[in-house]
Amino acid sequence: MSNGSRHSESFDTPPTASVTRSGAASAAPASDAGTTHAGIVLASPPPAAELSDSAVLAPLTAAASTSHPAPPLRWHELLDGTEDALSDQRLLALLLQVFLPPGGASALTGRLLDRFGSLAGVIAAEPCQLRDFPAVPEAAIGFLKAMRAVAVRMARAEVVERRVLDNWDRVIAYLRTTMAHRRVEQLRVLFLDRANAMIADEVLHEGTIDHTPVYPREIVKRALTLDASALIMVHNHPSNQYRPSPSDVAMTETVRQALELVGIVLHDHLIIARRGHSSFRRLGLL
Incomplete structure (x- = not known):
């Protein structure tokens, strides 16, 4: 075509x-x-x-054992609100700061959104594209790919x-x-x-x-x-x-x-x- x-x-x-x-x-x-x-x-x-459901969820659960457990995750901003309570930049920072040193997520999320246009664009980006950003560790790339797989399976189930x-x-x-x-x-x-x-x-x-x-x-x-x-x-x-x-x-x-x-x-x-x-x-x- x-x-x-x-x-x-x-x-x-x-x-x-x-x-x-x-x-x-x-x-x-x-x-x-x-x-x-x-x-x-x-x-x-x-x-x-296609990976099994458990294989897709593995990177999500592994995030809890990352070497950068950030105390100020502010998950309550999401838990106490709706799915639209946070901007794309804030939500992406919330996801990535688990993998980054304190304060490392804010600047990086802005650059990622500028490159890919939206949160959906970042999550849908190919690993080779995400590797253009040296600050994004492999674990974070795997995490984003798992997020995409989960989104696809949720939509397919409907x-x-x-x-x-x-x-x-x-x-x-x-x-x-x-x-x-x-x-x-x-x-x-x-x-x-x-x-x-x-x-x-x-x-x-x-x-x-x-x-x-x-x-x-x-x-x-x-x-x-x-x-x-x-x-x-x-x-x-x-x-x-x-x-x-x-x-x-x-x-x-x-x-x-x-x-x-x-x-x-x-x-x-x-x-x-x-x-x-x-x-x-x-x-x-x-």
């Missing part, structure tokens, strides 16, 4: 990672190569298997095994949490059963900053394997432009026609960006 104009070429695709109703990660079999749209894309390695079309706002919240801050385009498919409940949530491909490959045959094959009756395609635009490009529209129609031949409905195609999202269905493109 590229906004550029390049010659097309196809490559074999790697296995994909998925989250099924059980919440466990599984591997989908590799499929035959398909047609890329508007670009040459080398197949990326498969995502790592949509798994529920009727997706009846919980649309929660679906959008989950997809924005998962995809809006990614640095490269990612193609995700939500596979639905006959009651429109989500039976699998799979990342089929990751691409570049302005393109990800789409293989209609692979999407159809996976939907049949899962006995899905319908699906929702999702991809993100790191450029923050969430309106569909002409290649997005053409590719979506190709997938819709392929699914229709086997009796599977394409409910929607969503584009996710930090500034918002767009729906092909609501735009009249499906």
Whole structure:
């Protein structure tokens, strides 16, 4: 799904990672190569298997045993108020000062927010980006990544095994949490059963900053394997432009026609960006 104009070429695709109703990660079999749209894309390695809940929580609990136990943590500012009681800068300082010498968090949080734009941007930043700040220790980077994993799982819990079309706002919240801050385009498919409940949530491909490959045959094959009756395609635009490009529209129609031949409905195609999202269905493109 590229906004550029390049010659097309196809490559074999790697296995994909998925989250099924059980919440466990599984591997989908590799499929035959398909047609890329508007670009040459080398197949990326498969995502790592998803960590268990206990593994995600380990960095959070380990924070209590850090070498910088700061007495003036002021947790009461959060405990005695609401989730919005603290500014992004104050909340980030509250989280990071556990890992830093006294007084080290205040200046650092301002620089992090300037670089990444918001608290969500800091938590979604890649470890290599956070390492550009020497004052941020590895333990703090692991802590922030664990925070992100927890946020994604909380959002996912609101949509798994529920009727997706009846919980649309929660679906959008989950997809924005998962995809809006990614640095490269990612193609995700939500596979639905006959009651429109989500039976699998799979990342089929990751691409570049302005393109990800789409293989209609692979999407159809996976939907049949899962006995899905319908699906929702999702991809993100790191450029923050969430309106569909002409290649997005053409590719979506190709997938819709392929699914229709086997009796599977394409409910929607969503584009996710930090500034918002767009729906092909609501735009009249499906």
